[in-house]
């Protein structure tokens with residue numbers, strides 16, 4: 324069953340700069356898909372547009388979630404529908420402790436503390452969110468918050484960037500277990516594909532200059548990118564299976 328459907332989406336910034344064009348995507352319940360693309364190709368903008376951040380104006384097309392049109396909904400409404408985003412660069416929030424946000428967003432405090440322990444975040448509970456956290460600590464705190472919101476669709480922006488091998492294993496396992504247990508879906512952005520060692524994903528998409536230029540078997544795509552770079556993707560018809 325289709326959970327998220329994106330049809331002919333075009334997005335411009337407040338300054339009328341076009342950052343996404345003609346985006347079409349289909350994500351089924353229980354499916355993890357992987358999004359590749361060089362720096363500045365529009366991957367983060369796509370996730371921010373799905374979650375409805377205000378500086379990303381949808382000028383064409385629509386987004387359907389569970390069959391419902393969420394194109395014009397606000398981030399808090401979209402979150403309530405069951406979509407949550409783990410940021411590539413999570414902001415520092417001075418004056419709000421990690422334990423405070425956890426108690427606000429979590430539905431089950433026992434499970435929440437279990438997740439805190441698993442992600443090795445106990446000693447950060449009394450600290451302001453992300454303030455002076457290391458890069459990897461920020462990623463762990465971000466994934467913790469993402470999972471505690473219990474979304475049906477997880478949007479995960481580069482969980483494997485700047486994260487050591489042990490933490491990567493931990494984060495990947497938590498994401499994969501969650502998706503399996505809740506029959507949730509996920510869009511995960513990655514450059515090096517490290518996360519693929521820990522999550523079960525079959526389909527990948529490649530973005531270039533704000534457009535999805537191909538989709539297909541995730542392992543084949545990664546192999547091709549590592550071997551040939553993104554130039555080859557421009558001409559790659561083989562993988563297109565839209």
Ligand SMILES: Nc1ncnc2c1ncn2[C@@H]1O[C@H](COP(=O)(O)OP(=O)(O)OP(=O)(O)O)[C@@H](O)[C@H]1O
Pocket residue numbers: 336337340342360361362363364365366367368369378411
């Ligand atoms: N709010 C915005 N206002 C103006 N330009 C923006 C905005 N958001 C993104 N952009 C621009 O759109 C392009 C795509 O940015 P985006 O962050 O989506 O890239 P990305 O594919 O996630 O790259 P990376 O791999 O470096 O994270 C970039 O050129 C960026 O500068």
Ligand SMILES: [Mg+2]
Pocket residue numbers: 366367368411480
């Ligand atoms: Mg990005």
